[in-house]
Amino acid sequence: MSEYIIEIDSLSKSYGGVIANKDISLKVKKGGITGLIGPNGSGKTTLFNSIVGYHPVDSGSILFSGQDISKFRVQEIARLGLLRTFQQTRIYAKMNCIENMQVSIPHRKAGFWDMFSSRDETTIERAERLLEFVGLYEKRWLRAGDLSFGQQKLLEFAMALMNEPTVLMLDEPTAGINPTLINGLIDRLKRANEEFGITLFVIEHNMRVIMNLADHIYCLAHGQMLAEGKPEEIQNDQRVIDAYLGAH
Amino acid sequence: MNKSAATFALYASILALGIILPIYFPNYVGQMTVMWMMVVFALTWDILGGQMGYNSLGNIFFFGAGMYASGMVQVGMFYDLAKYNDAAGGGIYNFSFAQYFTGLSVGFVVAAIVCVIFAVILGRLVFGLRGPYFAIGTLAIATVIGELVSTWELVGGGQGMSMPNYPGDLGEAKFVFYTMMFVLAISTFMFVRWLYGSRFGLAINAIRDDEQKAEGMGIHTLRYKTVAWAIAAFFLGIAGAIYGNFNNFFEPIDVAFPTTTFGIFMVLMVLLGGKGTLWGPVIGAILFHVIKEVTWTYLLNLQWVALGLLIVVTVVYFQEGIMGWIMRKKPEWFGIRVEGDKQRLGDMK
Numbered sequence: 184m185s186e187y188i189i190e191i192d193s194l195s196k197s198y199g200g201v202i203a204n205k206d207i208s209l210k211v212k213k214g215g216i217t218g219l220i221g222p223n224g225s226g227k228t229t230l231f232n233s234i235v236g237y238h239p240v241d242s243g244s245i246l247f248s249g250q251d252i253s254k255f256r257v258q259e260i261a262r263l264g265l266l267r268t269f270q271q272t273r274i275y276a277k278m279n280c281i282e283n284m285q286v287s288i289p290h291r292k293a294g295f296w297d298m299f300s301s302r303d304e305t306t307i308e309r310a311e312r313l314l315e316f317v318g319l320y321e322k323r324w325l326r327a328g329d330l331s332f333g334q335q336k337l338l339e340f341a342m343a344l345m346n347e348p349t350v351l352m353l354d355e356p357t358a359g360i361n362p363t364l365i366n367g368l369i370d371r372l373k374r375a376n377e378e379f380g381i382t383l384f385v386i387e388h389n390m391r392v393i394m395n396l397a398d399h400i401y402c403l404a405h406g407q408m409l410a411e412g413k414p415e416e417i418q419n420d421q422r423v424i425d426a427y428l429g430a431h
Numbered sequence: 432m433n434k435s436a437a438t439f440a441l442y443a444s445i446l447a448l449g450i451i452l453p454i455y456f457p458n459y460v461g462q463m464t465v466m467w468m469m470v471v472f473a474l475t476w477d478i479l480g481g482q483m484g485y486n487s488l489g490n491i492f493f494f495g496a497g498m499y500a501s502g503m504v505q506v507g508m509f510y511d512l513a514k515y516n517d518a519a520g521g522g523i524y525n526f527s528f529a530q531y532f533t534g535l536s537v538g539f540v541v542a543a544i545v546c547v548i549f550a551v552i553l554g555r556l557v558f559g560l561r562g563p564y565f566a567i568g569t570l571a572i573a574t575v576i577g578e579l580v581s582t583w584e585l586v587g588g589g590q591g592m593s594m595p596n597y598p599g600d601l602g603e604a605k606f607v608f609y610t611m612m613f614v615l616a617i618s619t620f621m622f623v624r625w626l627y628g629s630r631f632g633l634a635i636n637a638i639r640d641d642e643q644k645a646e647g648m649g650i651h652t653l654r655y656k657t658v659a660w661a662i663a664a665f666f667l668g669i670a671g672a673i674y675g676n677f678n679n680f681f682e683p684i685d686v687a688f689p690t691t692t693f694g695i696f697m698v699l700m701v702l703l704g705g706k707g708t709l710w711g712p713v714i715g716a717i718l719f720h721v722i723k724e725v726t727w728t729y730l731l732n733l734q735w736v737a738l739g740l741l742i743v744v745t746v747v748y749f750q751e752g753i754m755g756w757i758m759r760k761k762p763e764w765f766g767i768r769v770e771g772d773k774q775r776l777g778d779m780k
Contacts, residue, residue, distance in 0.1 A: 235647065261649030273647075275640035277707075278633070279768070286633040290649040298631050298651075298658065324768035346648055 185249060188213040188350055188382050189234065189265075194243030196226075196233050203229040205406045207243070211350065216376055216383040218397030220390075220417075222427050226406040227386045228270060231352055235267045236260045248349070262291045264349035268356065270386075272335045276328030280319060280338055283327050284310035287342040310345060317341040317371060333360040337368070344375060350382040351375070357389050369395055394418065402427060449613050453606065464609045464677055466720045467616040469700060471670045473712030474619045475663035476697040481706030482627065483659055484639030485558075489569025490663060491694035492553075492576055493546045495687030497668030498675035499580065500545040501538030502592050505676075508534050516587040526595040534595065539672045546668030547661045554657040561642075570690060577688030591682025594675055608677040615673065619666045624709055626662070635659055639707070695742075696723075702745050705754025714753055 189211035196204040203226045211217045221227050233240045236257045245253045247265050255263075275283050285306055314320045317337040322330060327338055336359065343351050356372065357365045369392055375381050387393040393400065394414045402409045402417060404426040410417060417423055449467075453460045472494075479485040506515050509530050514522065526534065557568045581589040597604035626632055634655050637645045646652050675681045685692075696719065704715020719741075726737040745752075751759065758765050 257646045258649050258651065261647055266649075267647065269644070269647075273641050273644040275637045275644070277640050278636050282633055282636070285630070286637045286645075286650070287648055290651060293651065295654070298634065298655065299626075299629050301629055302633070321771040323771075325771055326767070329769070342648070 186213055187211060188248055189384065190246040191230075191234070192244045192246075194230070194233060194245065195241045196229055196238070197241060202406050204233065207403070207406075207408055209401050209408065209411070211382060211384050212399060214376075214380060214382055215399065216372070216385065216397050218393045218400040218414075219384065219386045219403065220388070220393060220400060220423075220427065221403035221409070225403040227403055228354060229406075230403070231267055231354055231386065234260075234352065235265060258290075261346075262289075264289075264291070264347070265352070266343050266346055266348035266350070267352035268339050268343055268354055270354040270358070272332065272339050272359075274327040274330075274335050274338050274342070277326060279326050280314060280323045280330075281307060281310050283338060283342055284313065284345050287345040289347045313341045313344050314338075316344070316374075318367065333364060336360055340368075340371070344379065344381070347379075348381060350384060352384045352386075354386045355388060356385065357387065357392050365389070365392060372396060390418075446617070449617070453609050457602075460605045460609050461677075462720075462724060464605070464612045466717060467609075467612040468670055468674060469696065469716040469720045470616040470713055471612075471619050471666055472693065472697040473700040473704065473716040474616075474623055475666050477701045477706055477708075477712045478623060478626075478635075478659050478663050479656075480698065481701055481708070481711070482632065482639060483635040483656065484642075485656065486562075486566045486698070487569040487660075488566045488690070488694060488698070489557075489571070489573040490667060490697060491688055491690055492569075492573040493549065493664040493667035494671040494674070494693065495573075495577065495580070495683070496549055496664075497542035497546050497671030498681050498687045499586060499592075499671075500668070501535075501542040501672030502594055502675050502681070503586060504538040504541045505531075505534035505595055506592075508537065513585055516585065516592055518587070518590055524595070526598060528598045531595055531598045535676065539669055542668040542672040543665050546664035546671075550661040550664035551657055554653075554660050558653060558656045558660075570694075573688050573690045573694060577683045577690070580683040580687070587682070589682060589684070591680060591686065593680050594678075596679070597676075605677075608673060611673045612670070612677070615666065615669055620713065622662070622666075627709060631655070631658075636707075699742055699745060702750065702752055703741075705752030705756070705758070708752075708754040708758065711752050711754035718753075 187210040191207060191209050194204055194207045195202070207230060219227050219230070232238055234245055236252070236255050236259070240253055243253070244251055247263060252260055252263065275286065278286070285302055288306060311320065311323060314323050317340055319334060319337055319341065322334065327335065330338060336356065340356065357368055360368060372383060373396065376383050385393065385396065397414060399411070400414055400417045401411045402423050409426055410420045410423050412420065453463055476487070476490055479487050503512060506512055509526065510524055515524055553572060557565060557572070560568045580586065586592055597607070634645070634650055637650060638652055638655060642652060671687070678686060681687050700715040700719045701712050702715070703719055704713065705711030722741065723738065726734045730737050758767065762769055
């Protein structure tokens with residue numbers, strides 16, 4: 184078994200005339216936290232969408248645990264344990280937090296009759312623990328649509344944990360969250376990684392966050408891989424500074 | 432009175448009314464039969480339309496399919512169906528008590544099964560469509576099949592089909608069909624009540640709120656959608672089978688596949704009562720049926736105007752419906768919280 188859980192080889196994707204991803208190759212280390220940065224429109228979210236099967240890729244391969252998933256559909260990939268959250272937070276707005284959590288249980292082995300099983304206590308307890316973990320326990324009976332944007336992000340994170348993924352891909356987890364909460368979120372992301380053993384693959388614009396969090400960073404620009412390396416290497420890479428970080 | 436006692440009292444009084452009313456008002460038994468059918472219509476429409484967010488305008492197809500399936504079985508078991516429906520034949524066909532009820536039981540079972548199979552097959556075709564496209568796609572199915580059946584000589588074509596006569600007193604017959612429709616309505620209600628309390632309810636609500644997210648979380652969305660439609664089809668098929676016998680006659684356009692009357696009433700009743708709620712469809716159906724019959728009686732010639740007005744007012748000004756309105760005003764009655772609590776996890780047992 185390779186030490187990498189996601190291996191992408193020369194992946195390309197274009198929309199009409201726009202080349203969103205060109206010849207991208209990257210590897211996500213199992214059990215680690217990998218970062219993905221780049222200016223707006225550099226193709227980060229397209230890359231995420233390609234990995235989880237939201238659209239077909241033009242060429243290249245995506246291996247998840249050694250298995251080629253580039254032809255798989257969204258649900259199949261999710262059931263393999265590769266999950267993503269959205270840049271525009273997506274929760275089930277008319278259901279309360281507990282229900283949002285209950286419906287997010289893993290569907291890996293769900294058989295036909297499991298559709299009709301009752302809402303058991305152990306699931307509710309697990310939902311409550313995870314809501315406590317992200318700091319939403321007091322809000323658990325509120326309708327998800329009534330939560331603030333930041334709280335919805337936390338809920339979405341908790342729902343993802345409820346699904347017991349192997350790899351969690353987070354699209355800008357701290358966008359729209361207030362600065363004091365960001366520290367708490369970084370801490371929880373690290374704990375999810377360490378305690379639950381979930382591999383994280385994170386798109387992030389906040390440099391303080393990503394430098395703190397990731398052990399390996401990839402930088403995209405204009406749909407192409409610009410640089411990769413450890414956080415300090417990326418921080419001092421002249422190409423990254425020119426394209427993205429800017430001179431101080 | 433606590434909540435479970437109140438619920439019990441409510442159910443008991445509905446059951447009692449359902450039994451007592453037809454005995455005291457025998458002239459209205461036919462009306463009450465149709466009213467319970469409306470309840471089945473509304474409850475089954477709401478599974479997709481309210482709970483899952485898929486507005487089907489073609490559910491009426493299953494009503495007609497059940498009617499035809501049952502009719503064909505009831506006659507075909509004992510006589511040559513083509514001869515029976517031959518307009519020029521003029522034959523007389525009698526059904527004994529045993530023949531009639533054997534045919535009826537087998538017919539109902541076949542109607543239900545046929546409708547479930549249709550739902551599974553058609554589901555593959557239409558569940559790729561979203562929003563208005565789904566509504567139009569399902570409407571097309573019901574309309575097209577109604578037209579096709581009109582040309583099918585075996586089942587009497589556009590002239591339709593007369594059903595076997597009830598082997599006994601006609602006054603008794605109406606109570607028999609009333610009881611069937613009443614039991615069906617109660618069963619449908621109890622079934623969806625259980626369904627919405629299970630994981631199934633959560634999953635179809637998730638599909639309603641954000642289907643892409645549900646897919647992204649690994650939910651078998653197509654499976655849930657197909658089964659939800661099949662459940663609606665099951666109950667609608669039986670309702671169609673009962674109605675065909677209750678009416679003693681049916682033809683394709685106005686009785687079996689009436690997209691512009693029953694097909695639209697389903698939607699309107701749910702909107703009126705409050706979609707996506709358990710009781711909304713029931714309240715909407717009963718209220719709608721009463722309003723409709725009263726305007727038919729006292730505003731004759733203007734009944735369609737009155738109905739149109741009701742549609743416009745409901746759709747434009749009162750989309751949340753009666754139950755939706757009550758839920759917004761009194762969320763605590765439904766266990767909906769609007770404020771977080773201060774209790775910590777550690778404080779709990």
